[in-house]
Amino acid sequence: MNLYGNGLVIGKFYPPHAGHRHLIEAAAAESDNVYVIVLGTRFESISRADRAKWLSAEFETHANVRILVQADDCPVDYGSDEIWKAHVEVMRSALQNAGVAKVDAVFTSEMYGYQLADAFNAQHVLVDPDRSEFPVSGTLCRDDLNAAWPHIIEPARQGLATRIIVVGAESTGTTTLTRALMDHYRSRYPTIGDVPEYGRLRTYEKLDELRSLNPGAGVEDLVWTTEDFDLIAKRQNALENAAASQCPLVIADTDSLATVLWERRYMGADSFGAAEAAANLPSRDIYLLTDHEGVDFEDDGIRDGEHIRADMTEWFKEALTAAGHSWVLVSGSHERRLATATTIIDLILEQRSTFTSPPWAKRTTLTGATA
Template sequence: MTQRRYRLGLVVGKFAPLHAGHEALVAFAAARCEQLLVLSYSRPEFLGCGVEARRRWLAERFPAHDCVVLDDSAIAQRCAERRLPPRGLPPNDADDATHQDFLGWLLAELLQRLPDAMFGSEAYVAPCAARLSHRLGHPVDGVLFDPQRRTVPVSASRLRASPADWDRHLAWPVRASLVQRVCLLGGESSGKTTLAAALAARHRTTWVPEYGRELWEQRAGRLQEGDMLHIAREQQAREDAALRTARRHLFCDTSVLTTCFYSLAMFGRVHPEVLARAGRRYALLVLCAPDFDFVQDGTRRDAGFRARQHDWYLQALQERGWPFVLAQGSLQQRLDRLSAYLPEGLPSEGG
């Protein structure tokens, strides 16, 4: 039996996150359509799966298809362009009729697209397609794909709660963007390296050592001003590379903010690119307190220098308005304090 070929197909989803089941659905739909419209919206957004992230994922994974990701601001802008009264997204937990009415308005008024088929894996596909047919005055077939989830046994809600499944069900660009980078700052001998390694072990992930210290030891403490830019670039390159093996969290022993400190301390100025790179944001910033005896390993200055470093970090973070967690006490006390800030799942953003 020859399968029907549609002119325009439609796939709608939150894609929070975009996973292998979604990709299989899109491939199924694309094989049956001349063109495919992939439409995404969510209210609320889910942490790590915001509108910009989903736009990037869909563009990277489905470059041949028309991918549209909307939030209230994007809808308002399109409404203004078409001189339509603005309309907000329905809540995710709204009833089926509300979602069907909104989708019909979206296709008819805002996007002005007439799909011939709607593809999905849920029971709502058939009644939604029937409602769209009536609203659009154009027949829309409801086409089910793998409703029992046998092809790819996964759901977005499960993945949000279980990062252990990410490796199997998320494409690399999606998985990497969901990893939350945690940066540990602190003066010399403040325990940040020990804490970074311990956190990585507890959360079964990886951590990124401080490259500046590595280079300092290789050069026997003889660094040039030009090395500061090299350190900044290499530190961030190693962070980015570590995303391939990280799971849920990536613990970073220092950031380019540290490079700024040493550049000022050693040379009295900071290269503009180093300063710009120091603006990289992290999901969580941890400042390790200098609250235990200073340990001299042969490469460090002294306790007074450590105290000045700590004060500089406090001022730098406050000037930038960056919130941080102060890690104090023993290693166990620090681990216990940070556990509240490092959830394993992806909770919802907003209401």
């Protein structure tokens, strides 16, 4: 039997991390119901909705945890009774809107929790105030997202990762550019993960299977199915998401949207094996489309699309535009392509790693470090 009926957890969750998860889990273990209020201001660069979505995904198996979202643009002044009242009433209204009339326990890792609990006539439960179990804070995450990445909850990592997707027709330099970009950024992002083109790997697998029965078979003898493209698209998504889990920068050599076009190339416009996976892609920051012009076609034994390279480049332009994606056609020499790509990626990384806060935002200091 739980100690409390309704537990309350509040926070910015900017972004949500392992310490937040520990706090909510502690509340869930001692309460029949836990209400988590995501309090965010208009001055922060991650939306309240995203933070709530990530927390909801993290706790989807916890039936007694409910995530609430509430705007709170009131300044913070712990010495002002009037300002304190303003914050409490925002929380109280959020709870009442969710049908919660009474709070039995307030769970925090902060000393202000006693005052907050008093405001709700509830018990205060202090959880890991020294951050000894989980030495992480929102401040630490915002100061150095790369270093804090392992401490951020998995759904937030998927949402916060910067995703650079390199696509293009056959033999247009996509893999060459992808590898060069990974080499370029590896010193800044040493945990960056490889996201290879699974369709190429599947081609080798199918060719090996066919040659085990017919040693003289070639790539032109392969028979593709909608099931193949369903598998390729799902595996491509999985590879990309695995890379996002381990590093805040993802540079992928193709994706499942491209798989849709390869399916069109081999199966015709009425085949939709890859469609489901391509319809559930995480947000992309930019697509780099490698131009076919100025690149010699290299026959590596599994390529057979020289005649359709120009058409496929147009297919990519049409598909990316129709889906509303940001994309850049990279042309010219390898050096020129790399320079174009790094110029835009550097700007994206600067933007994505900058977290805005209102001037009254409090910085959390962990023992032995500012975080």
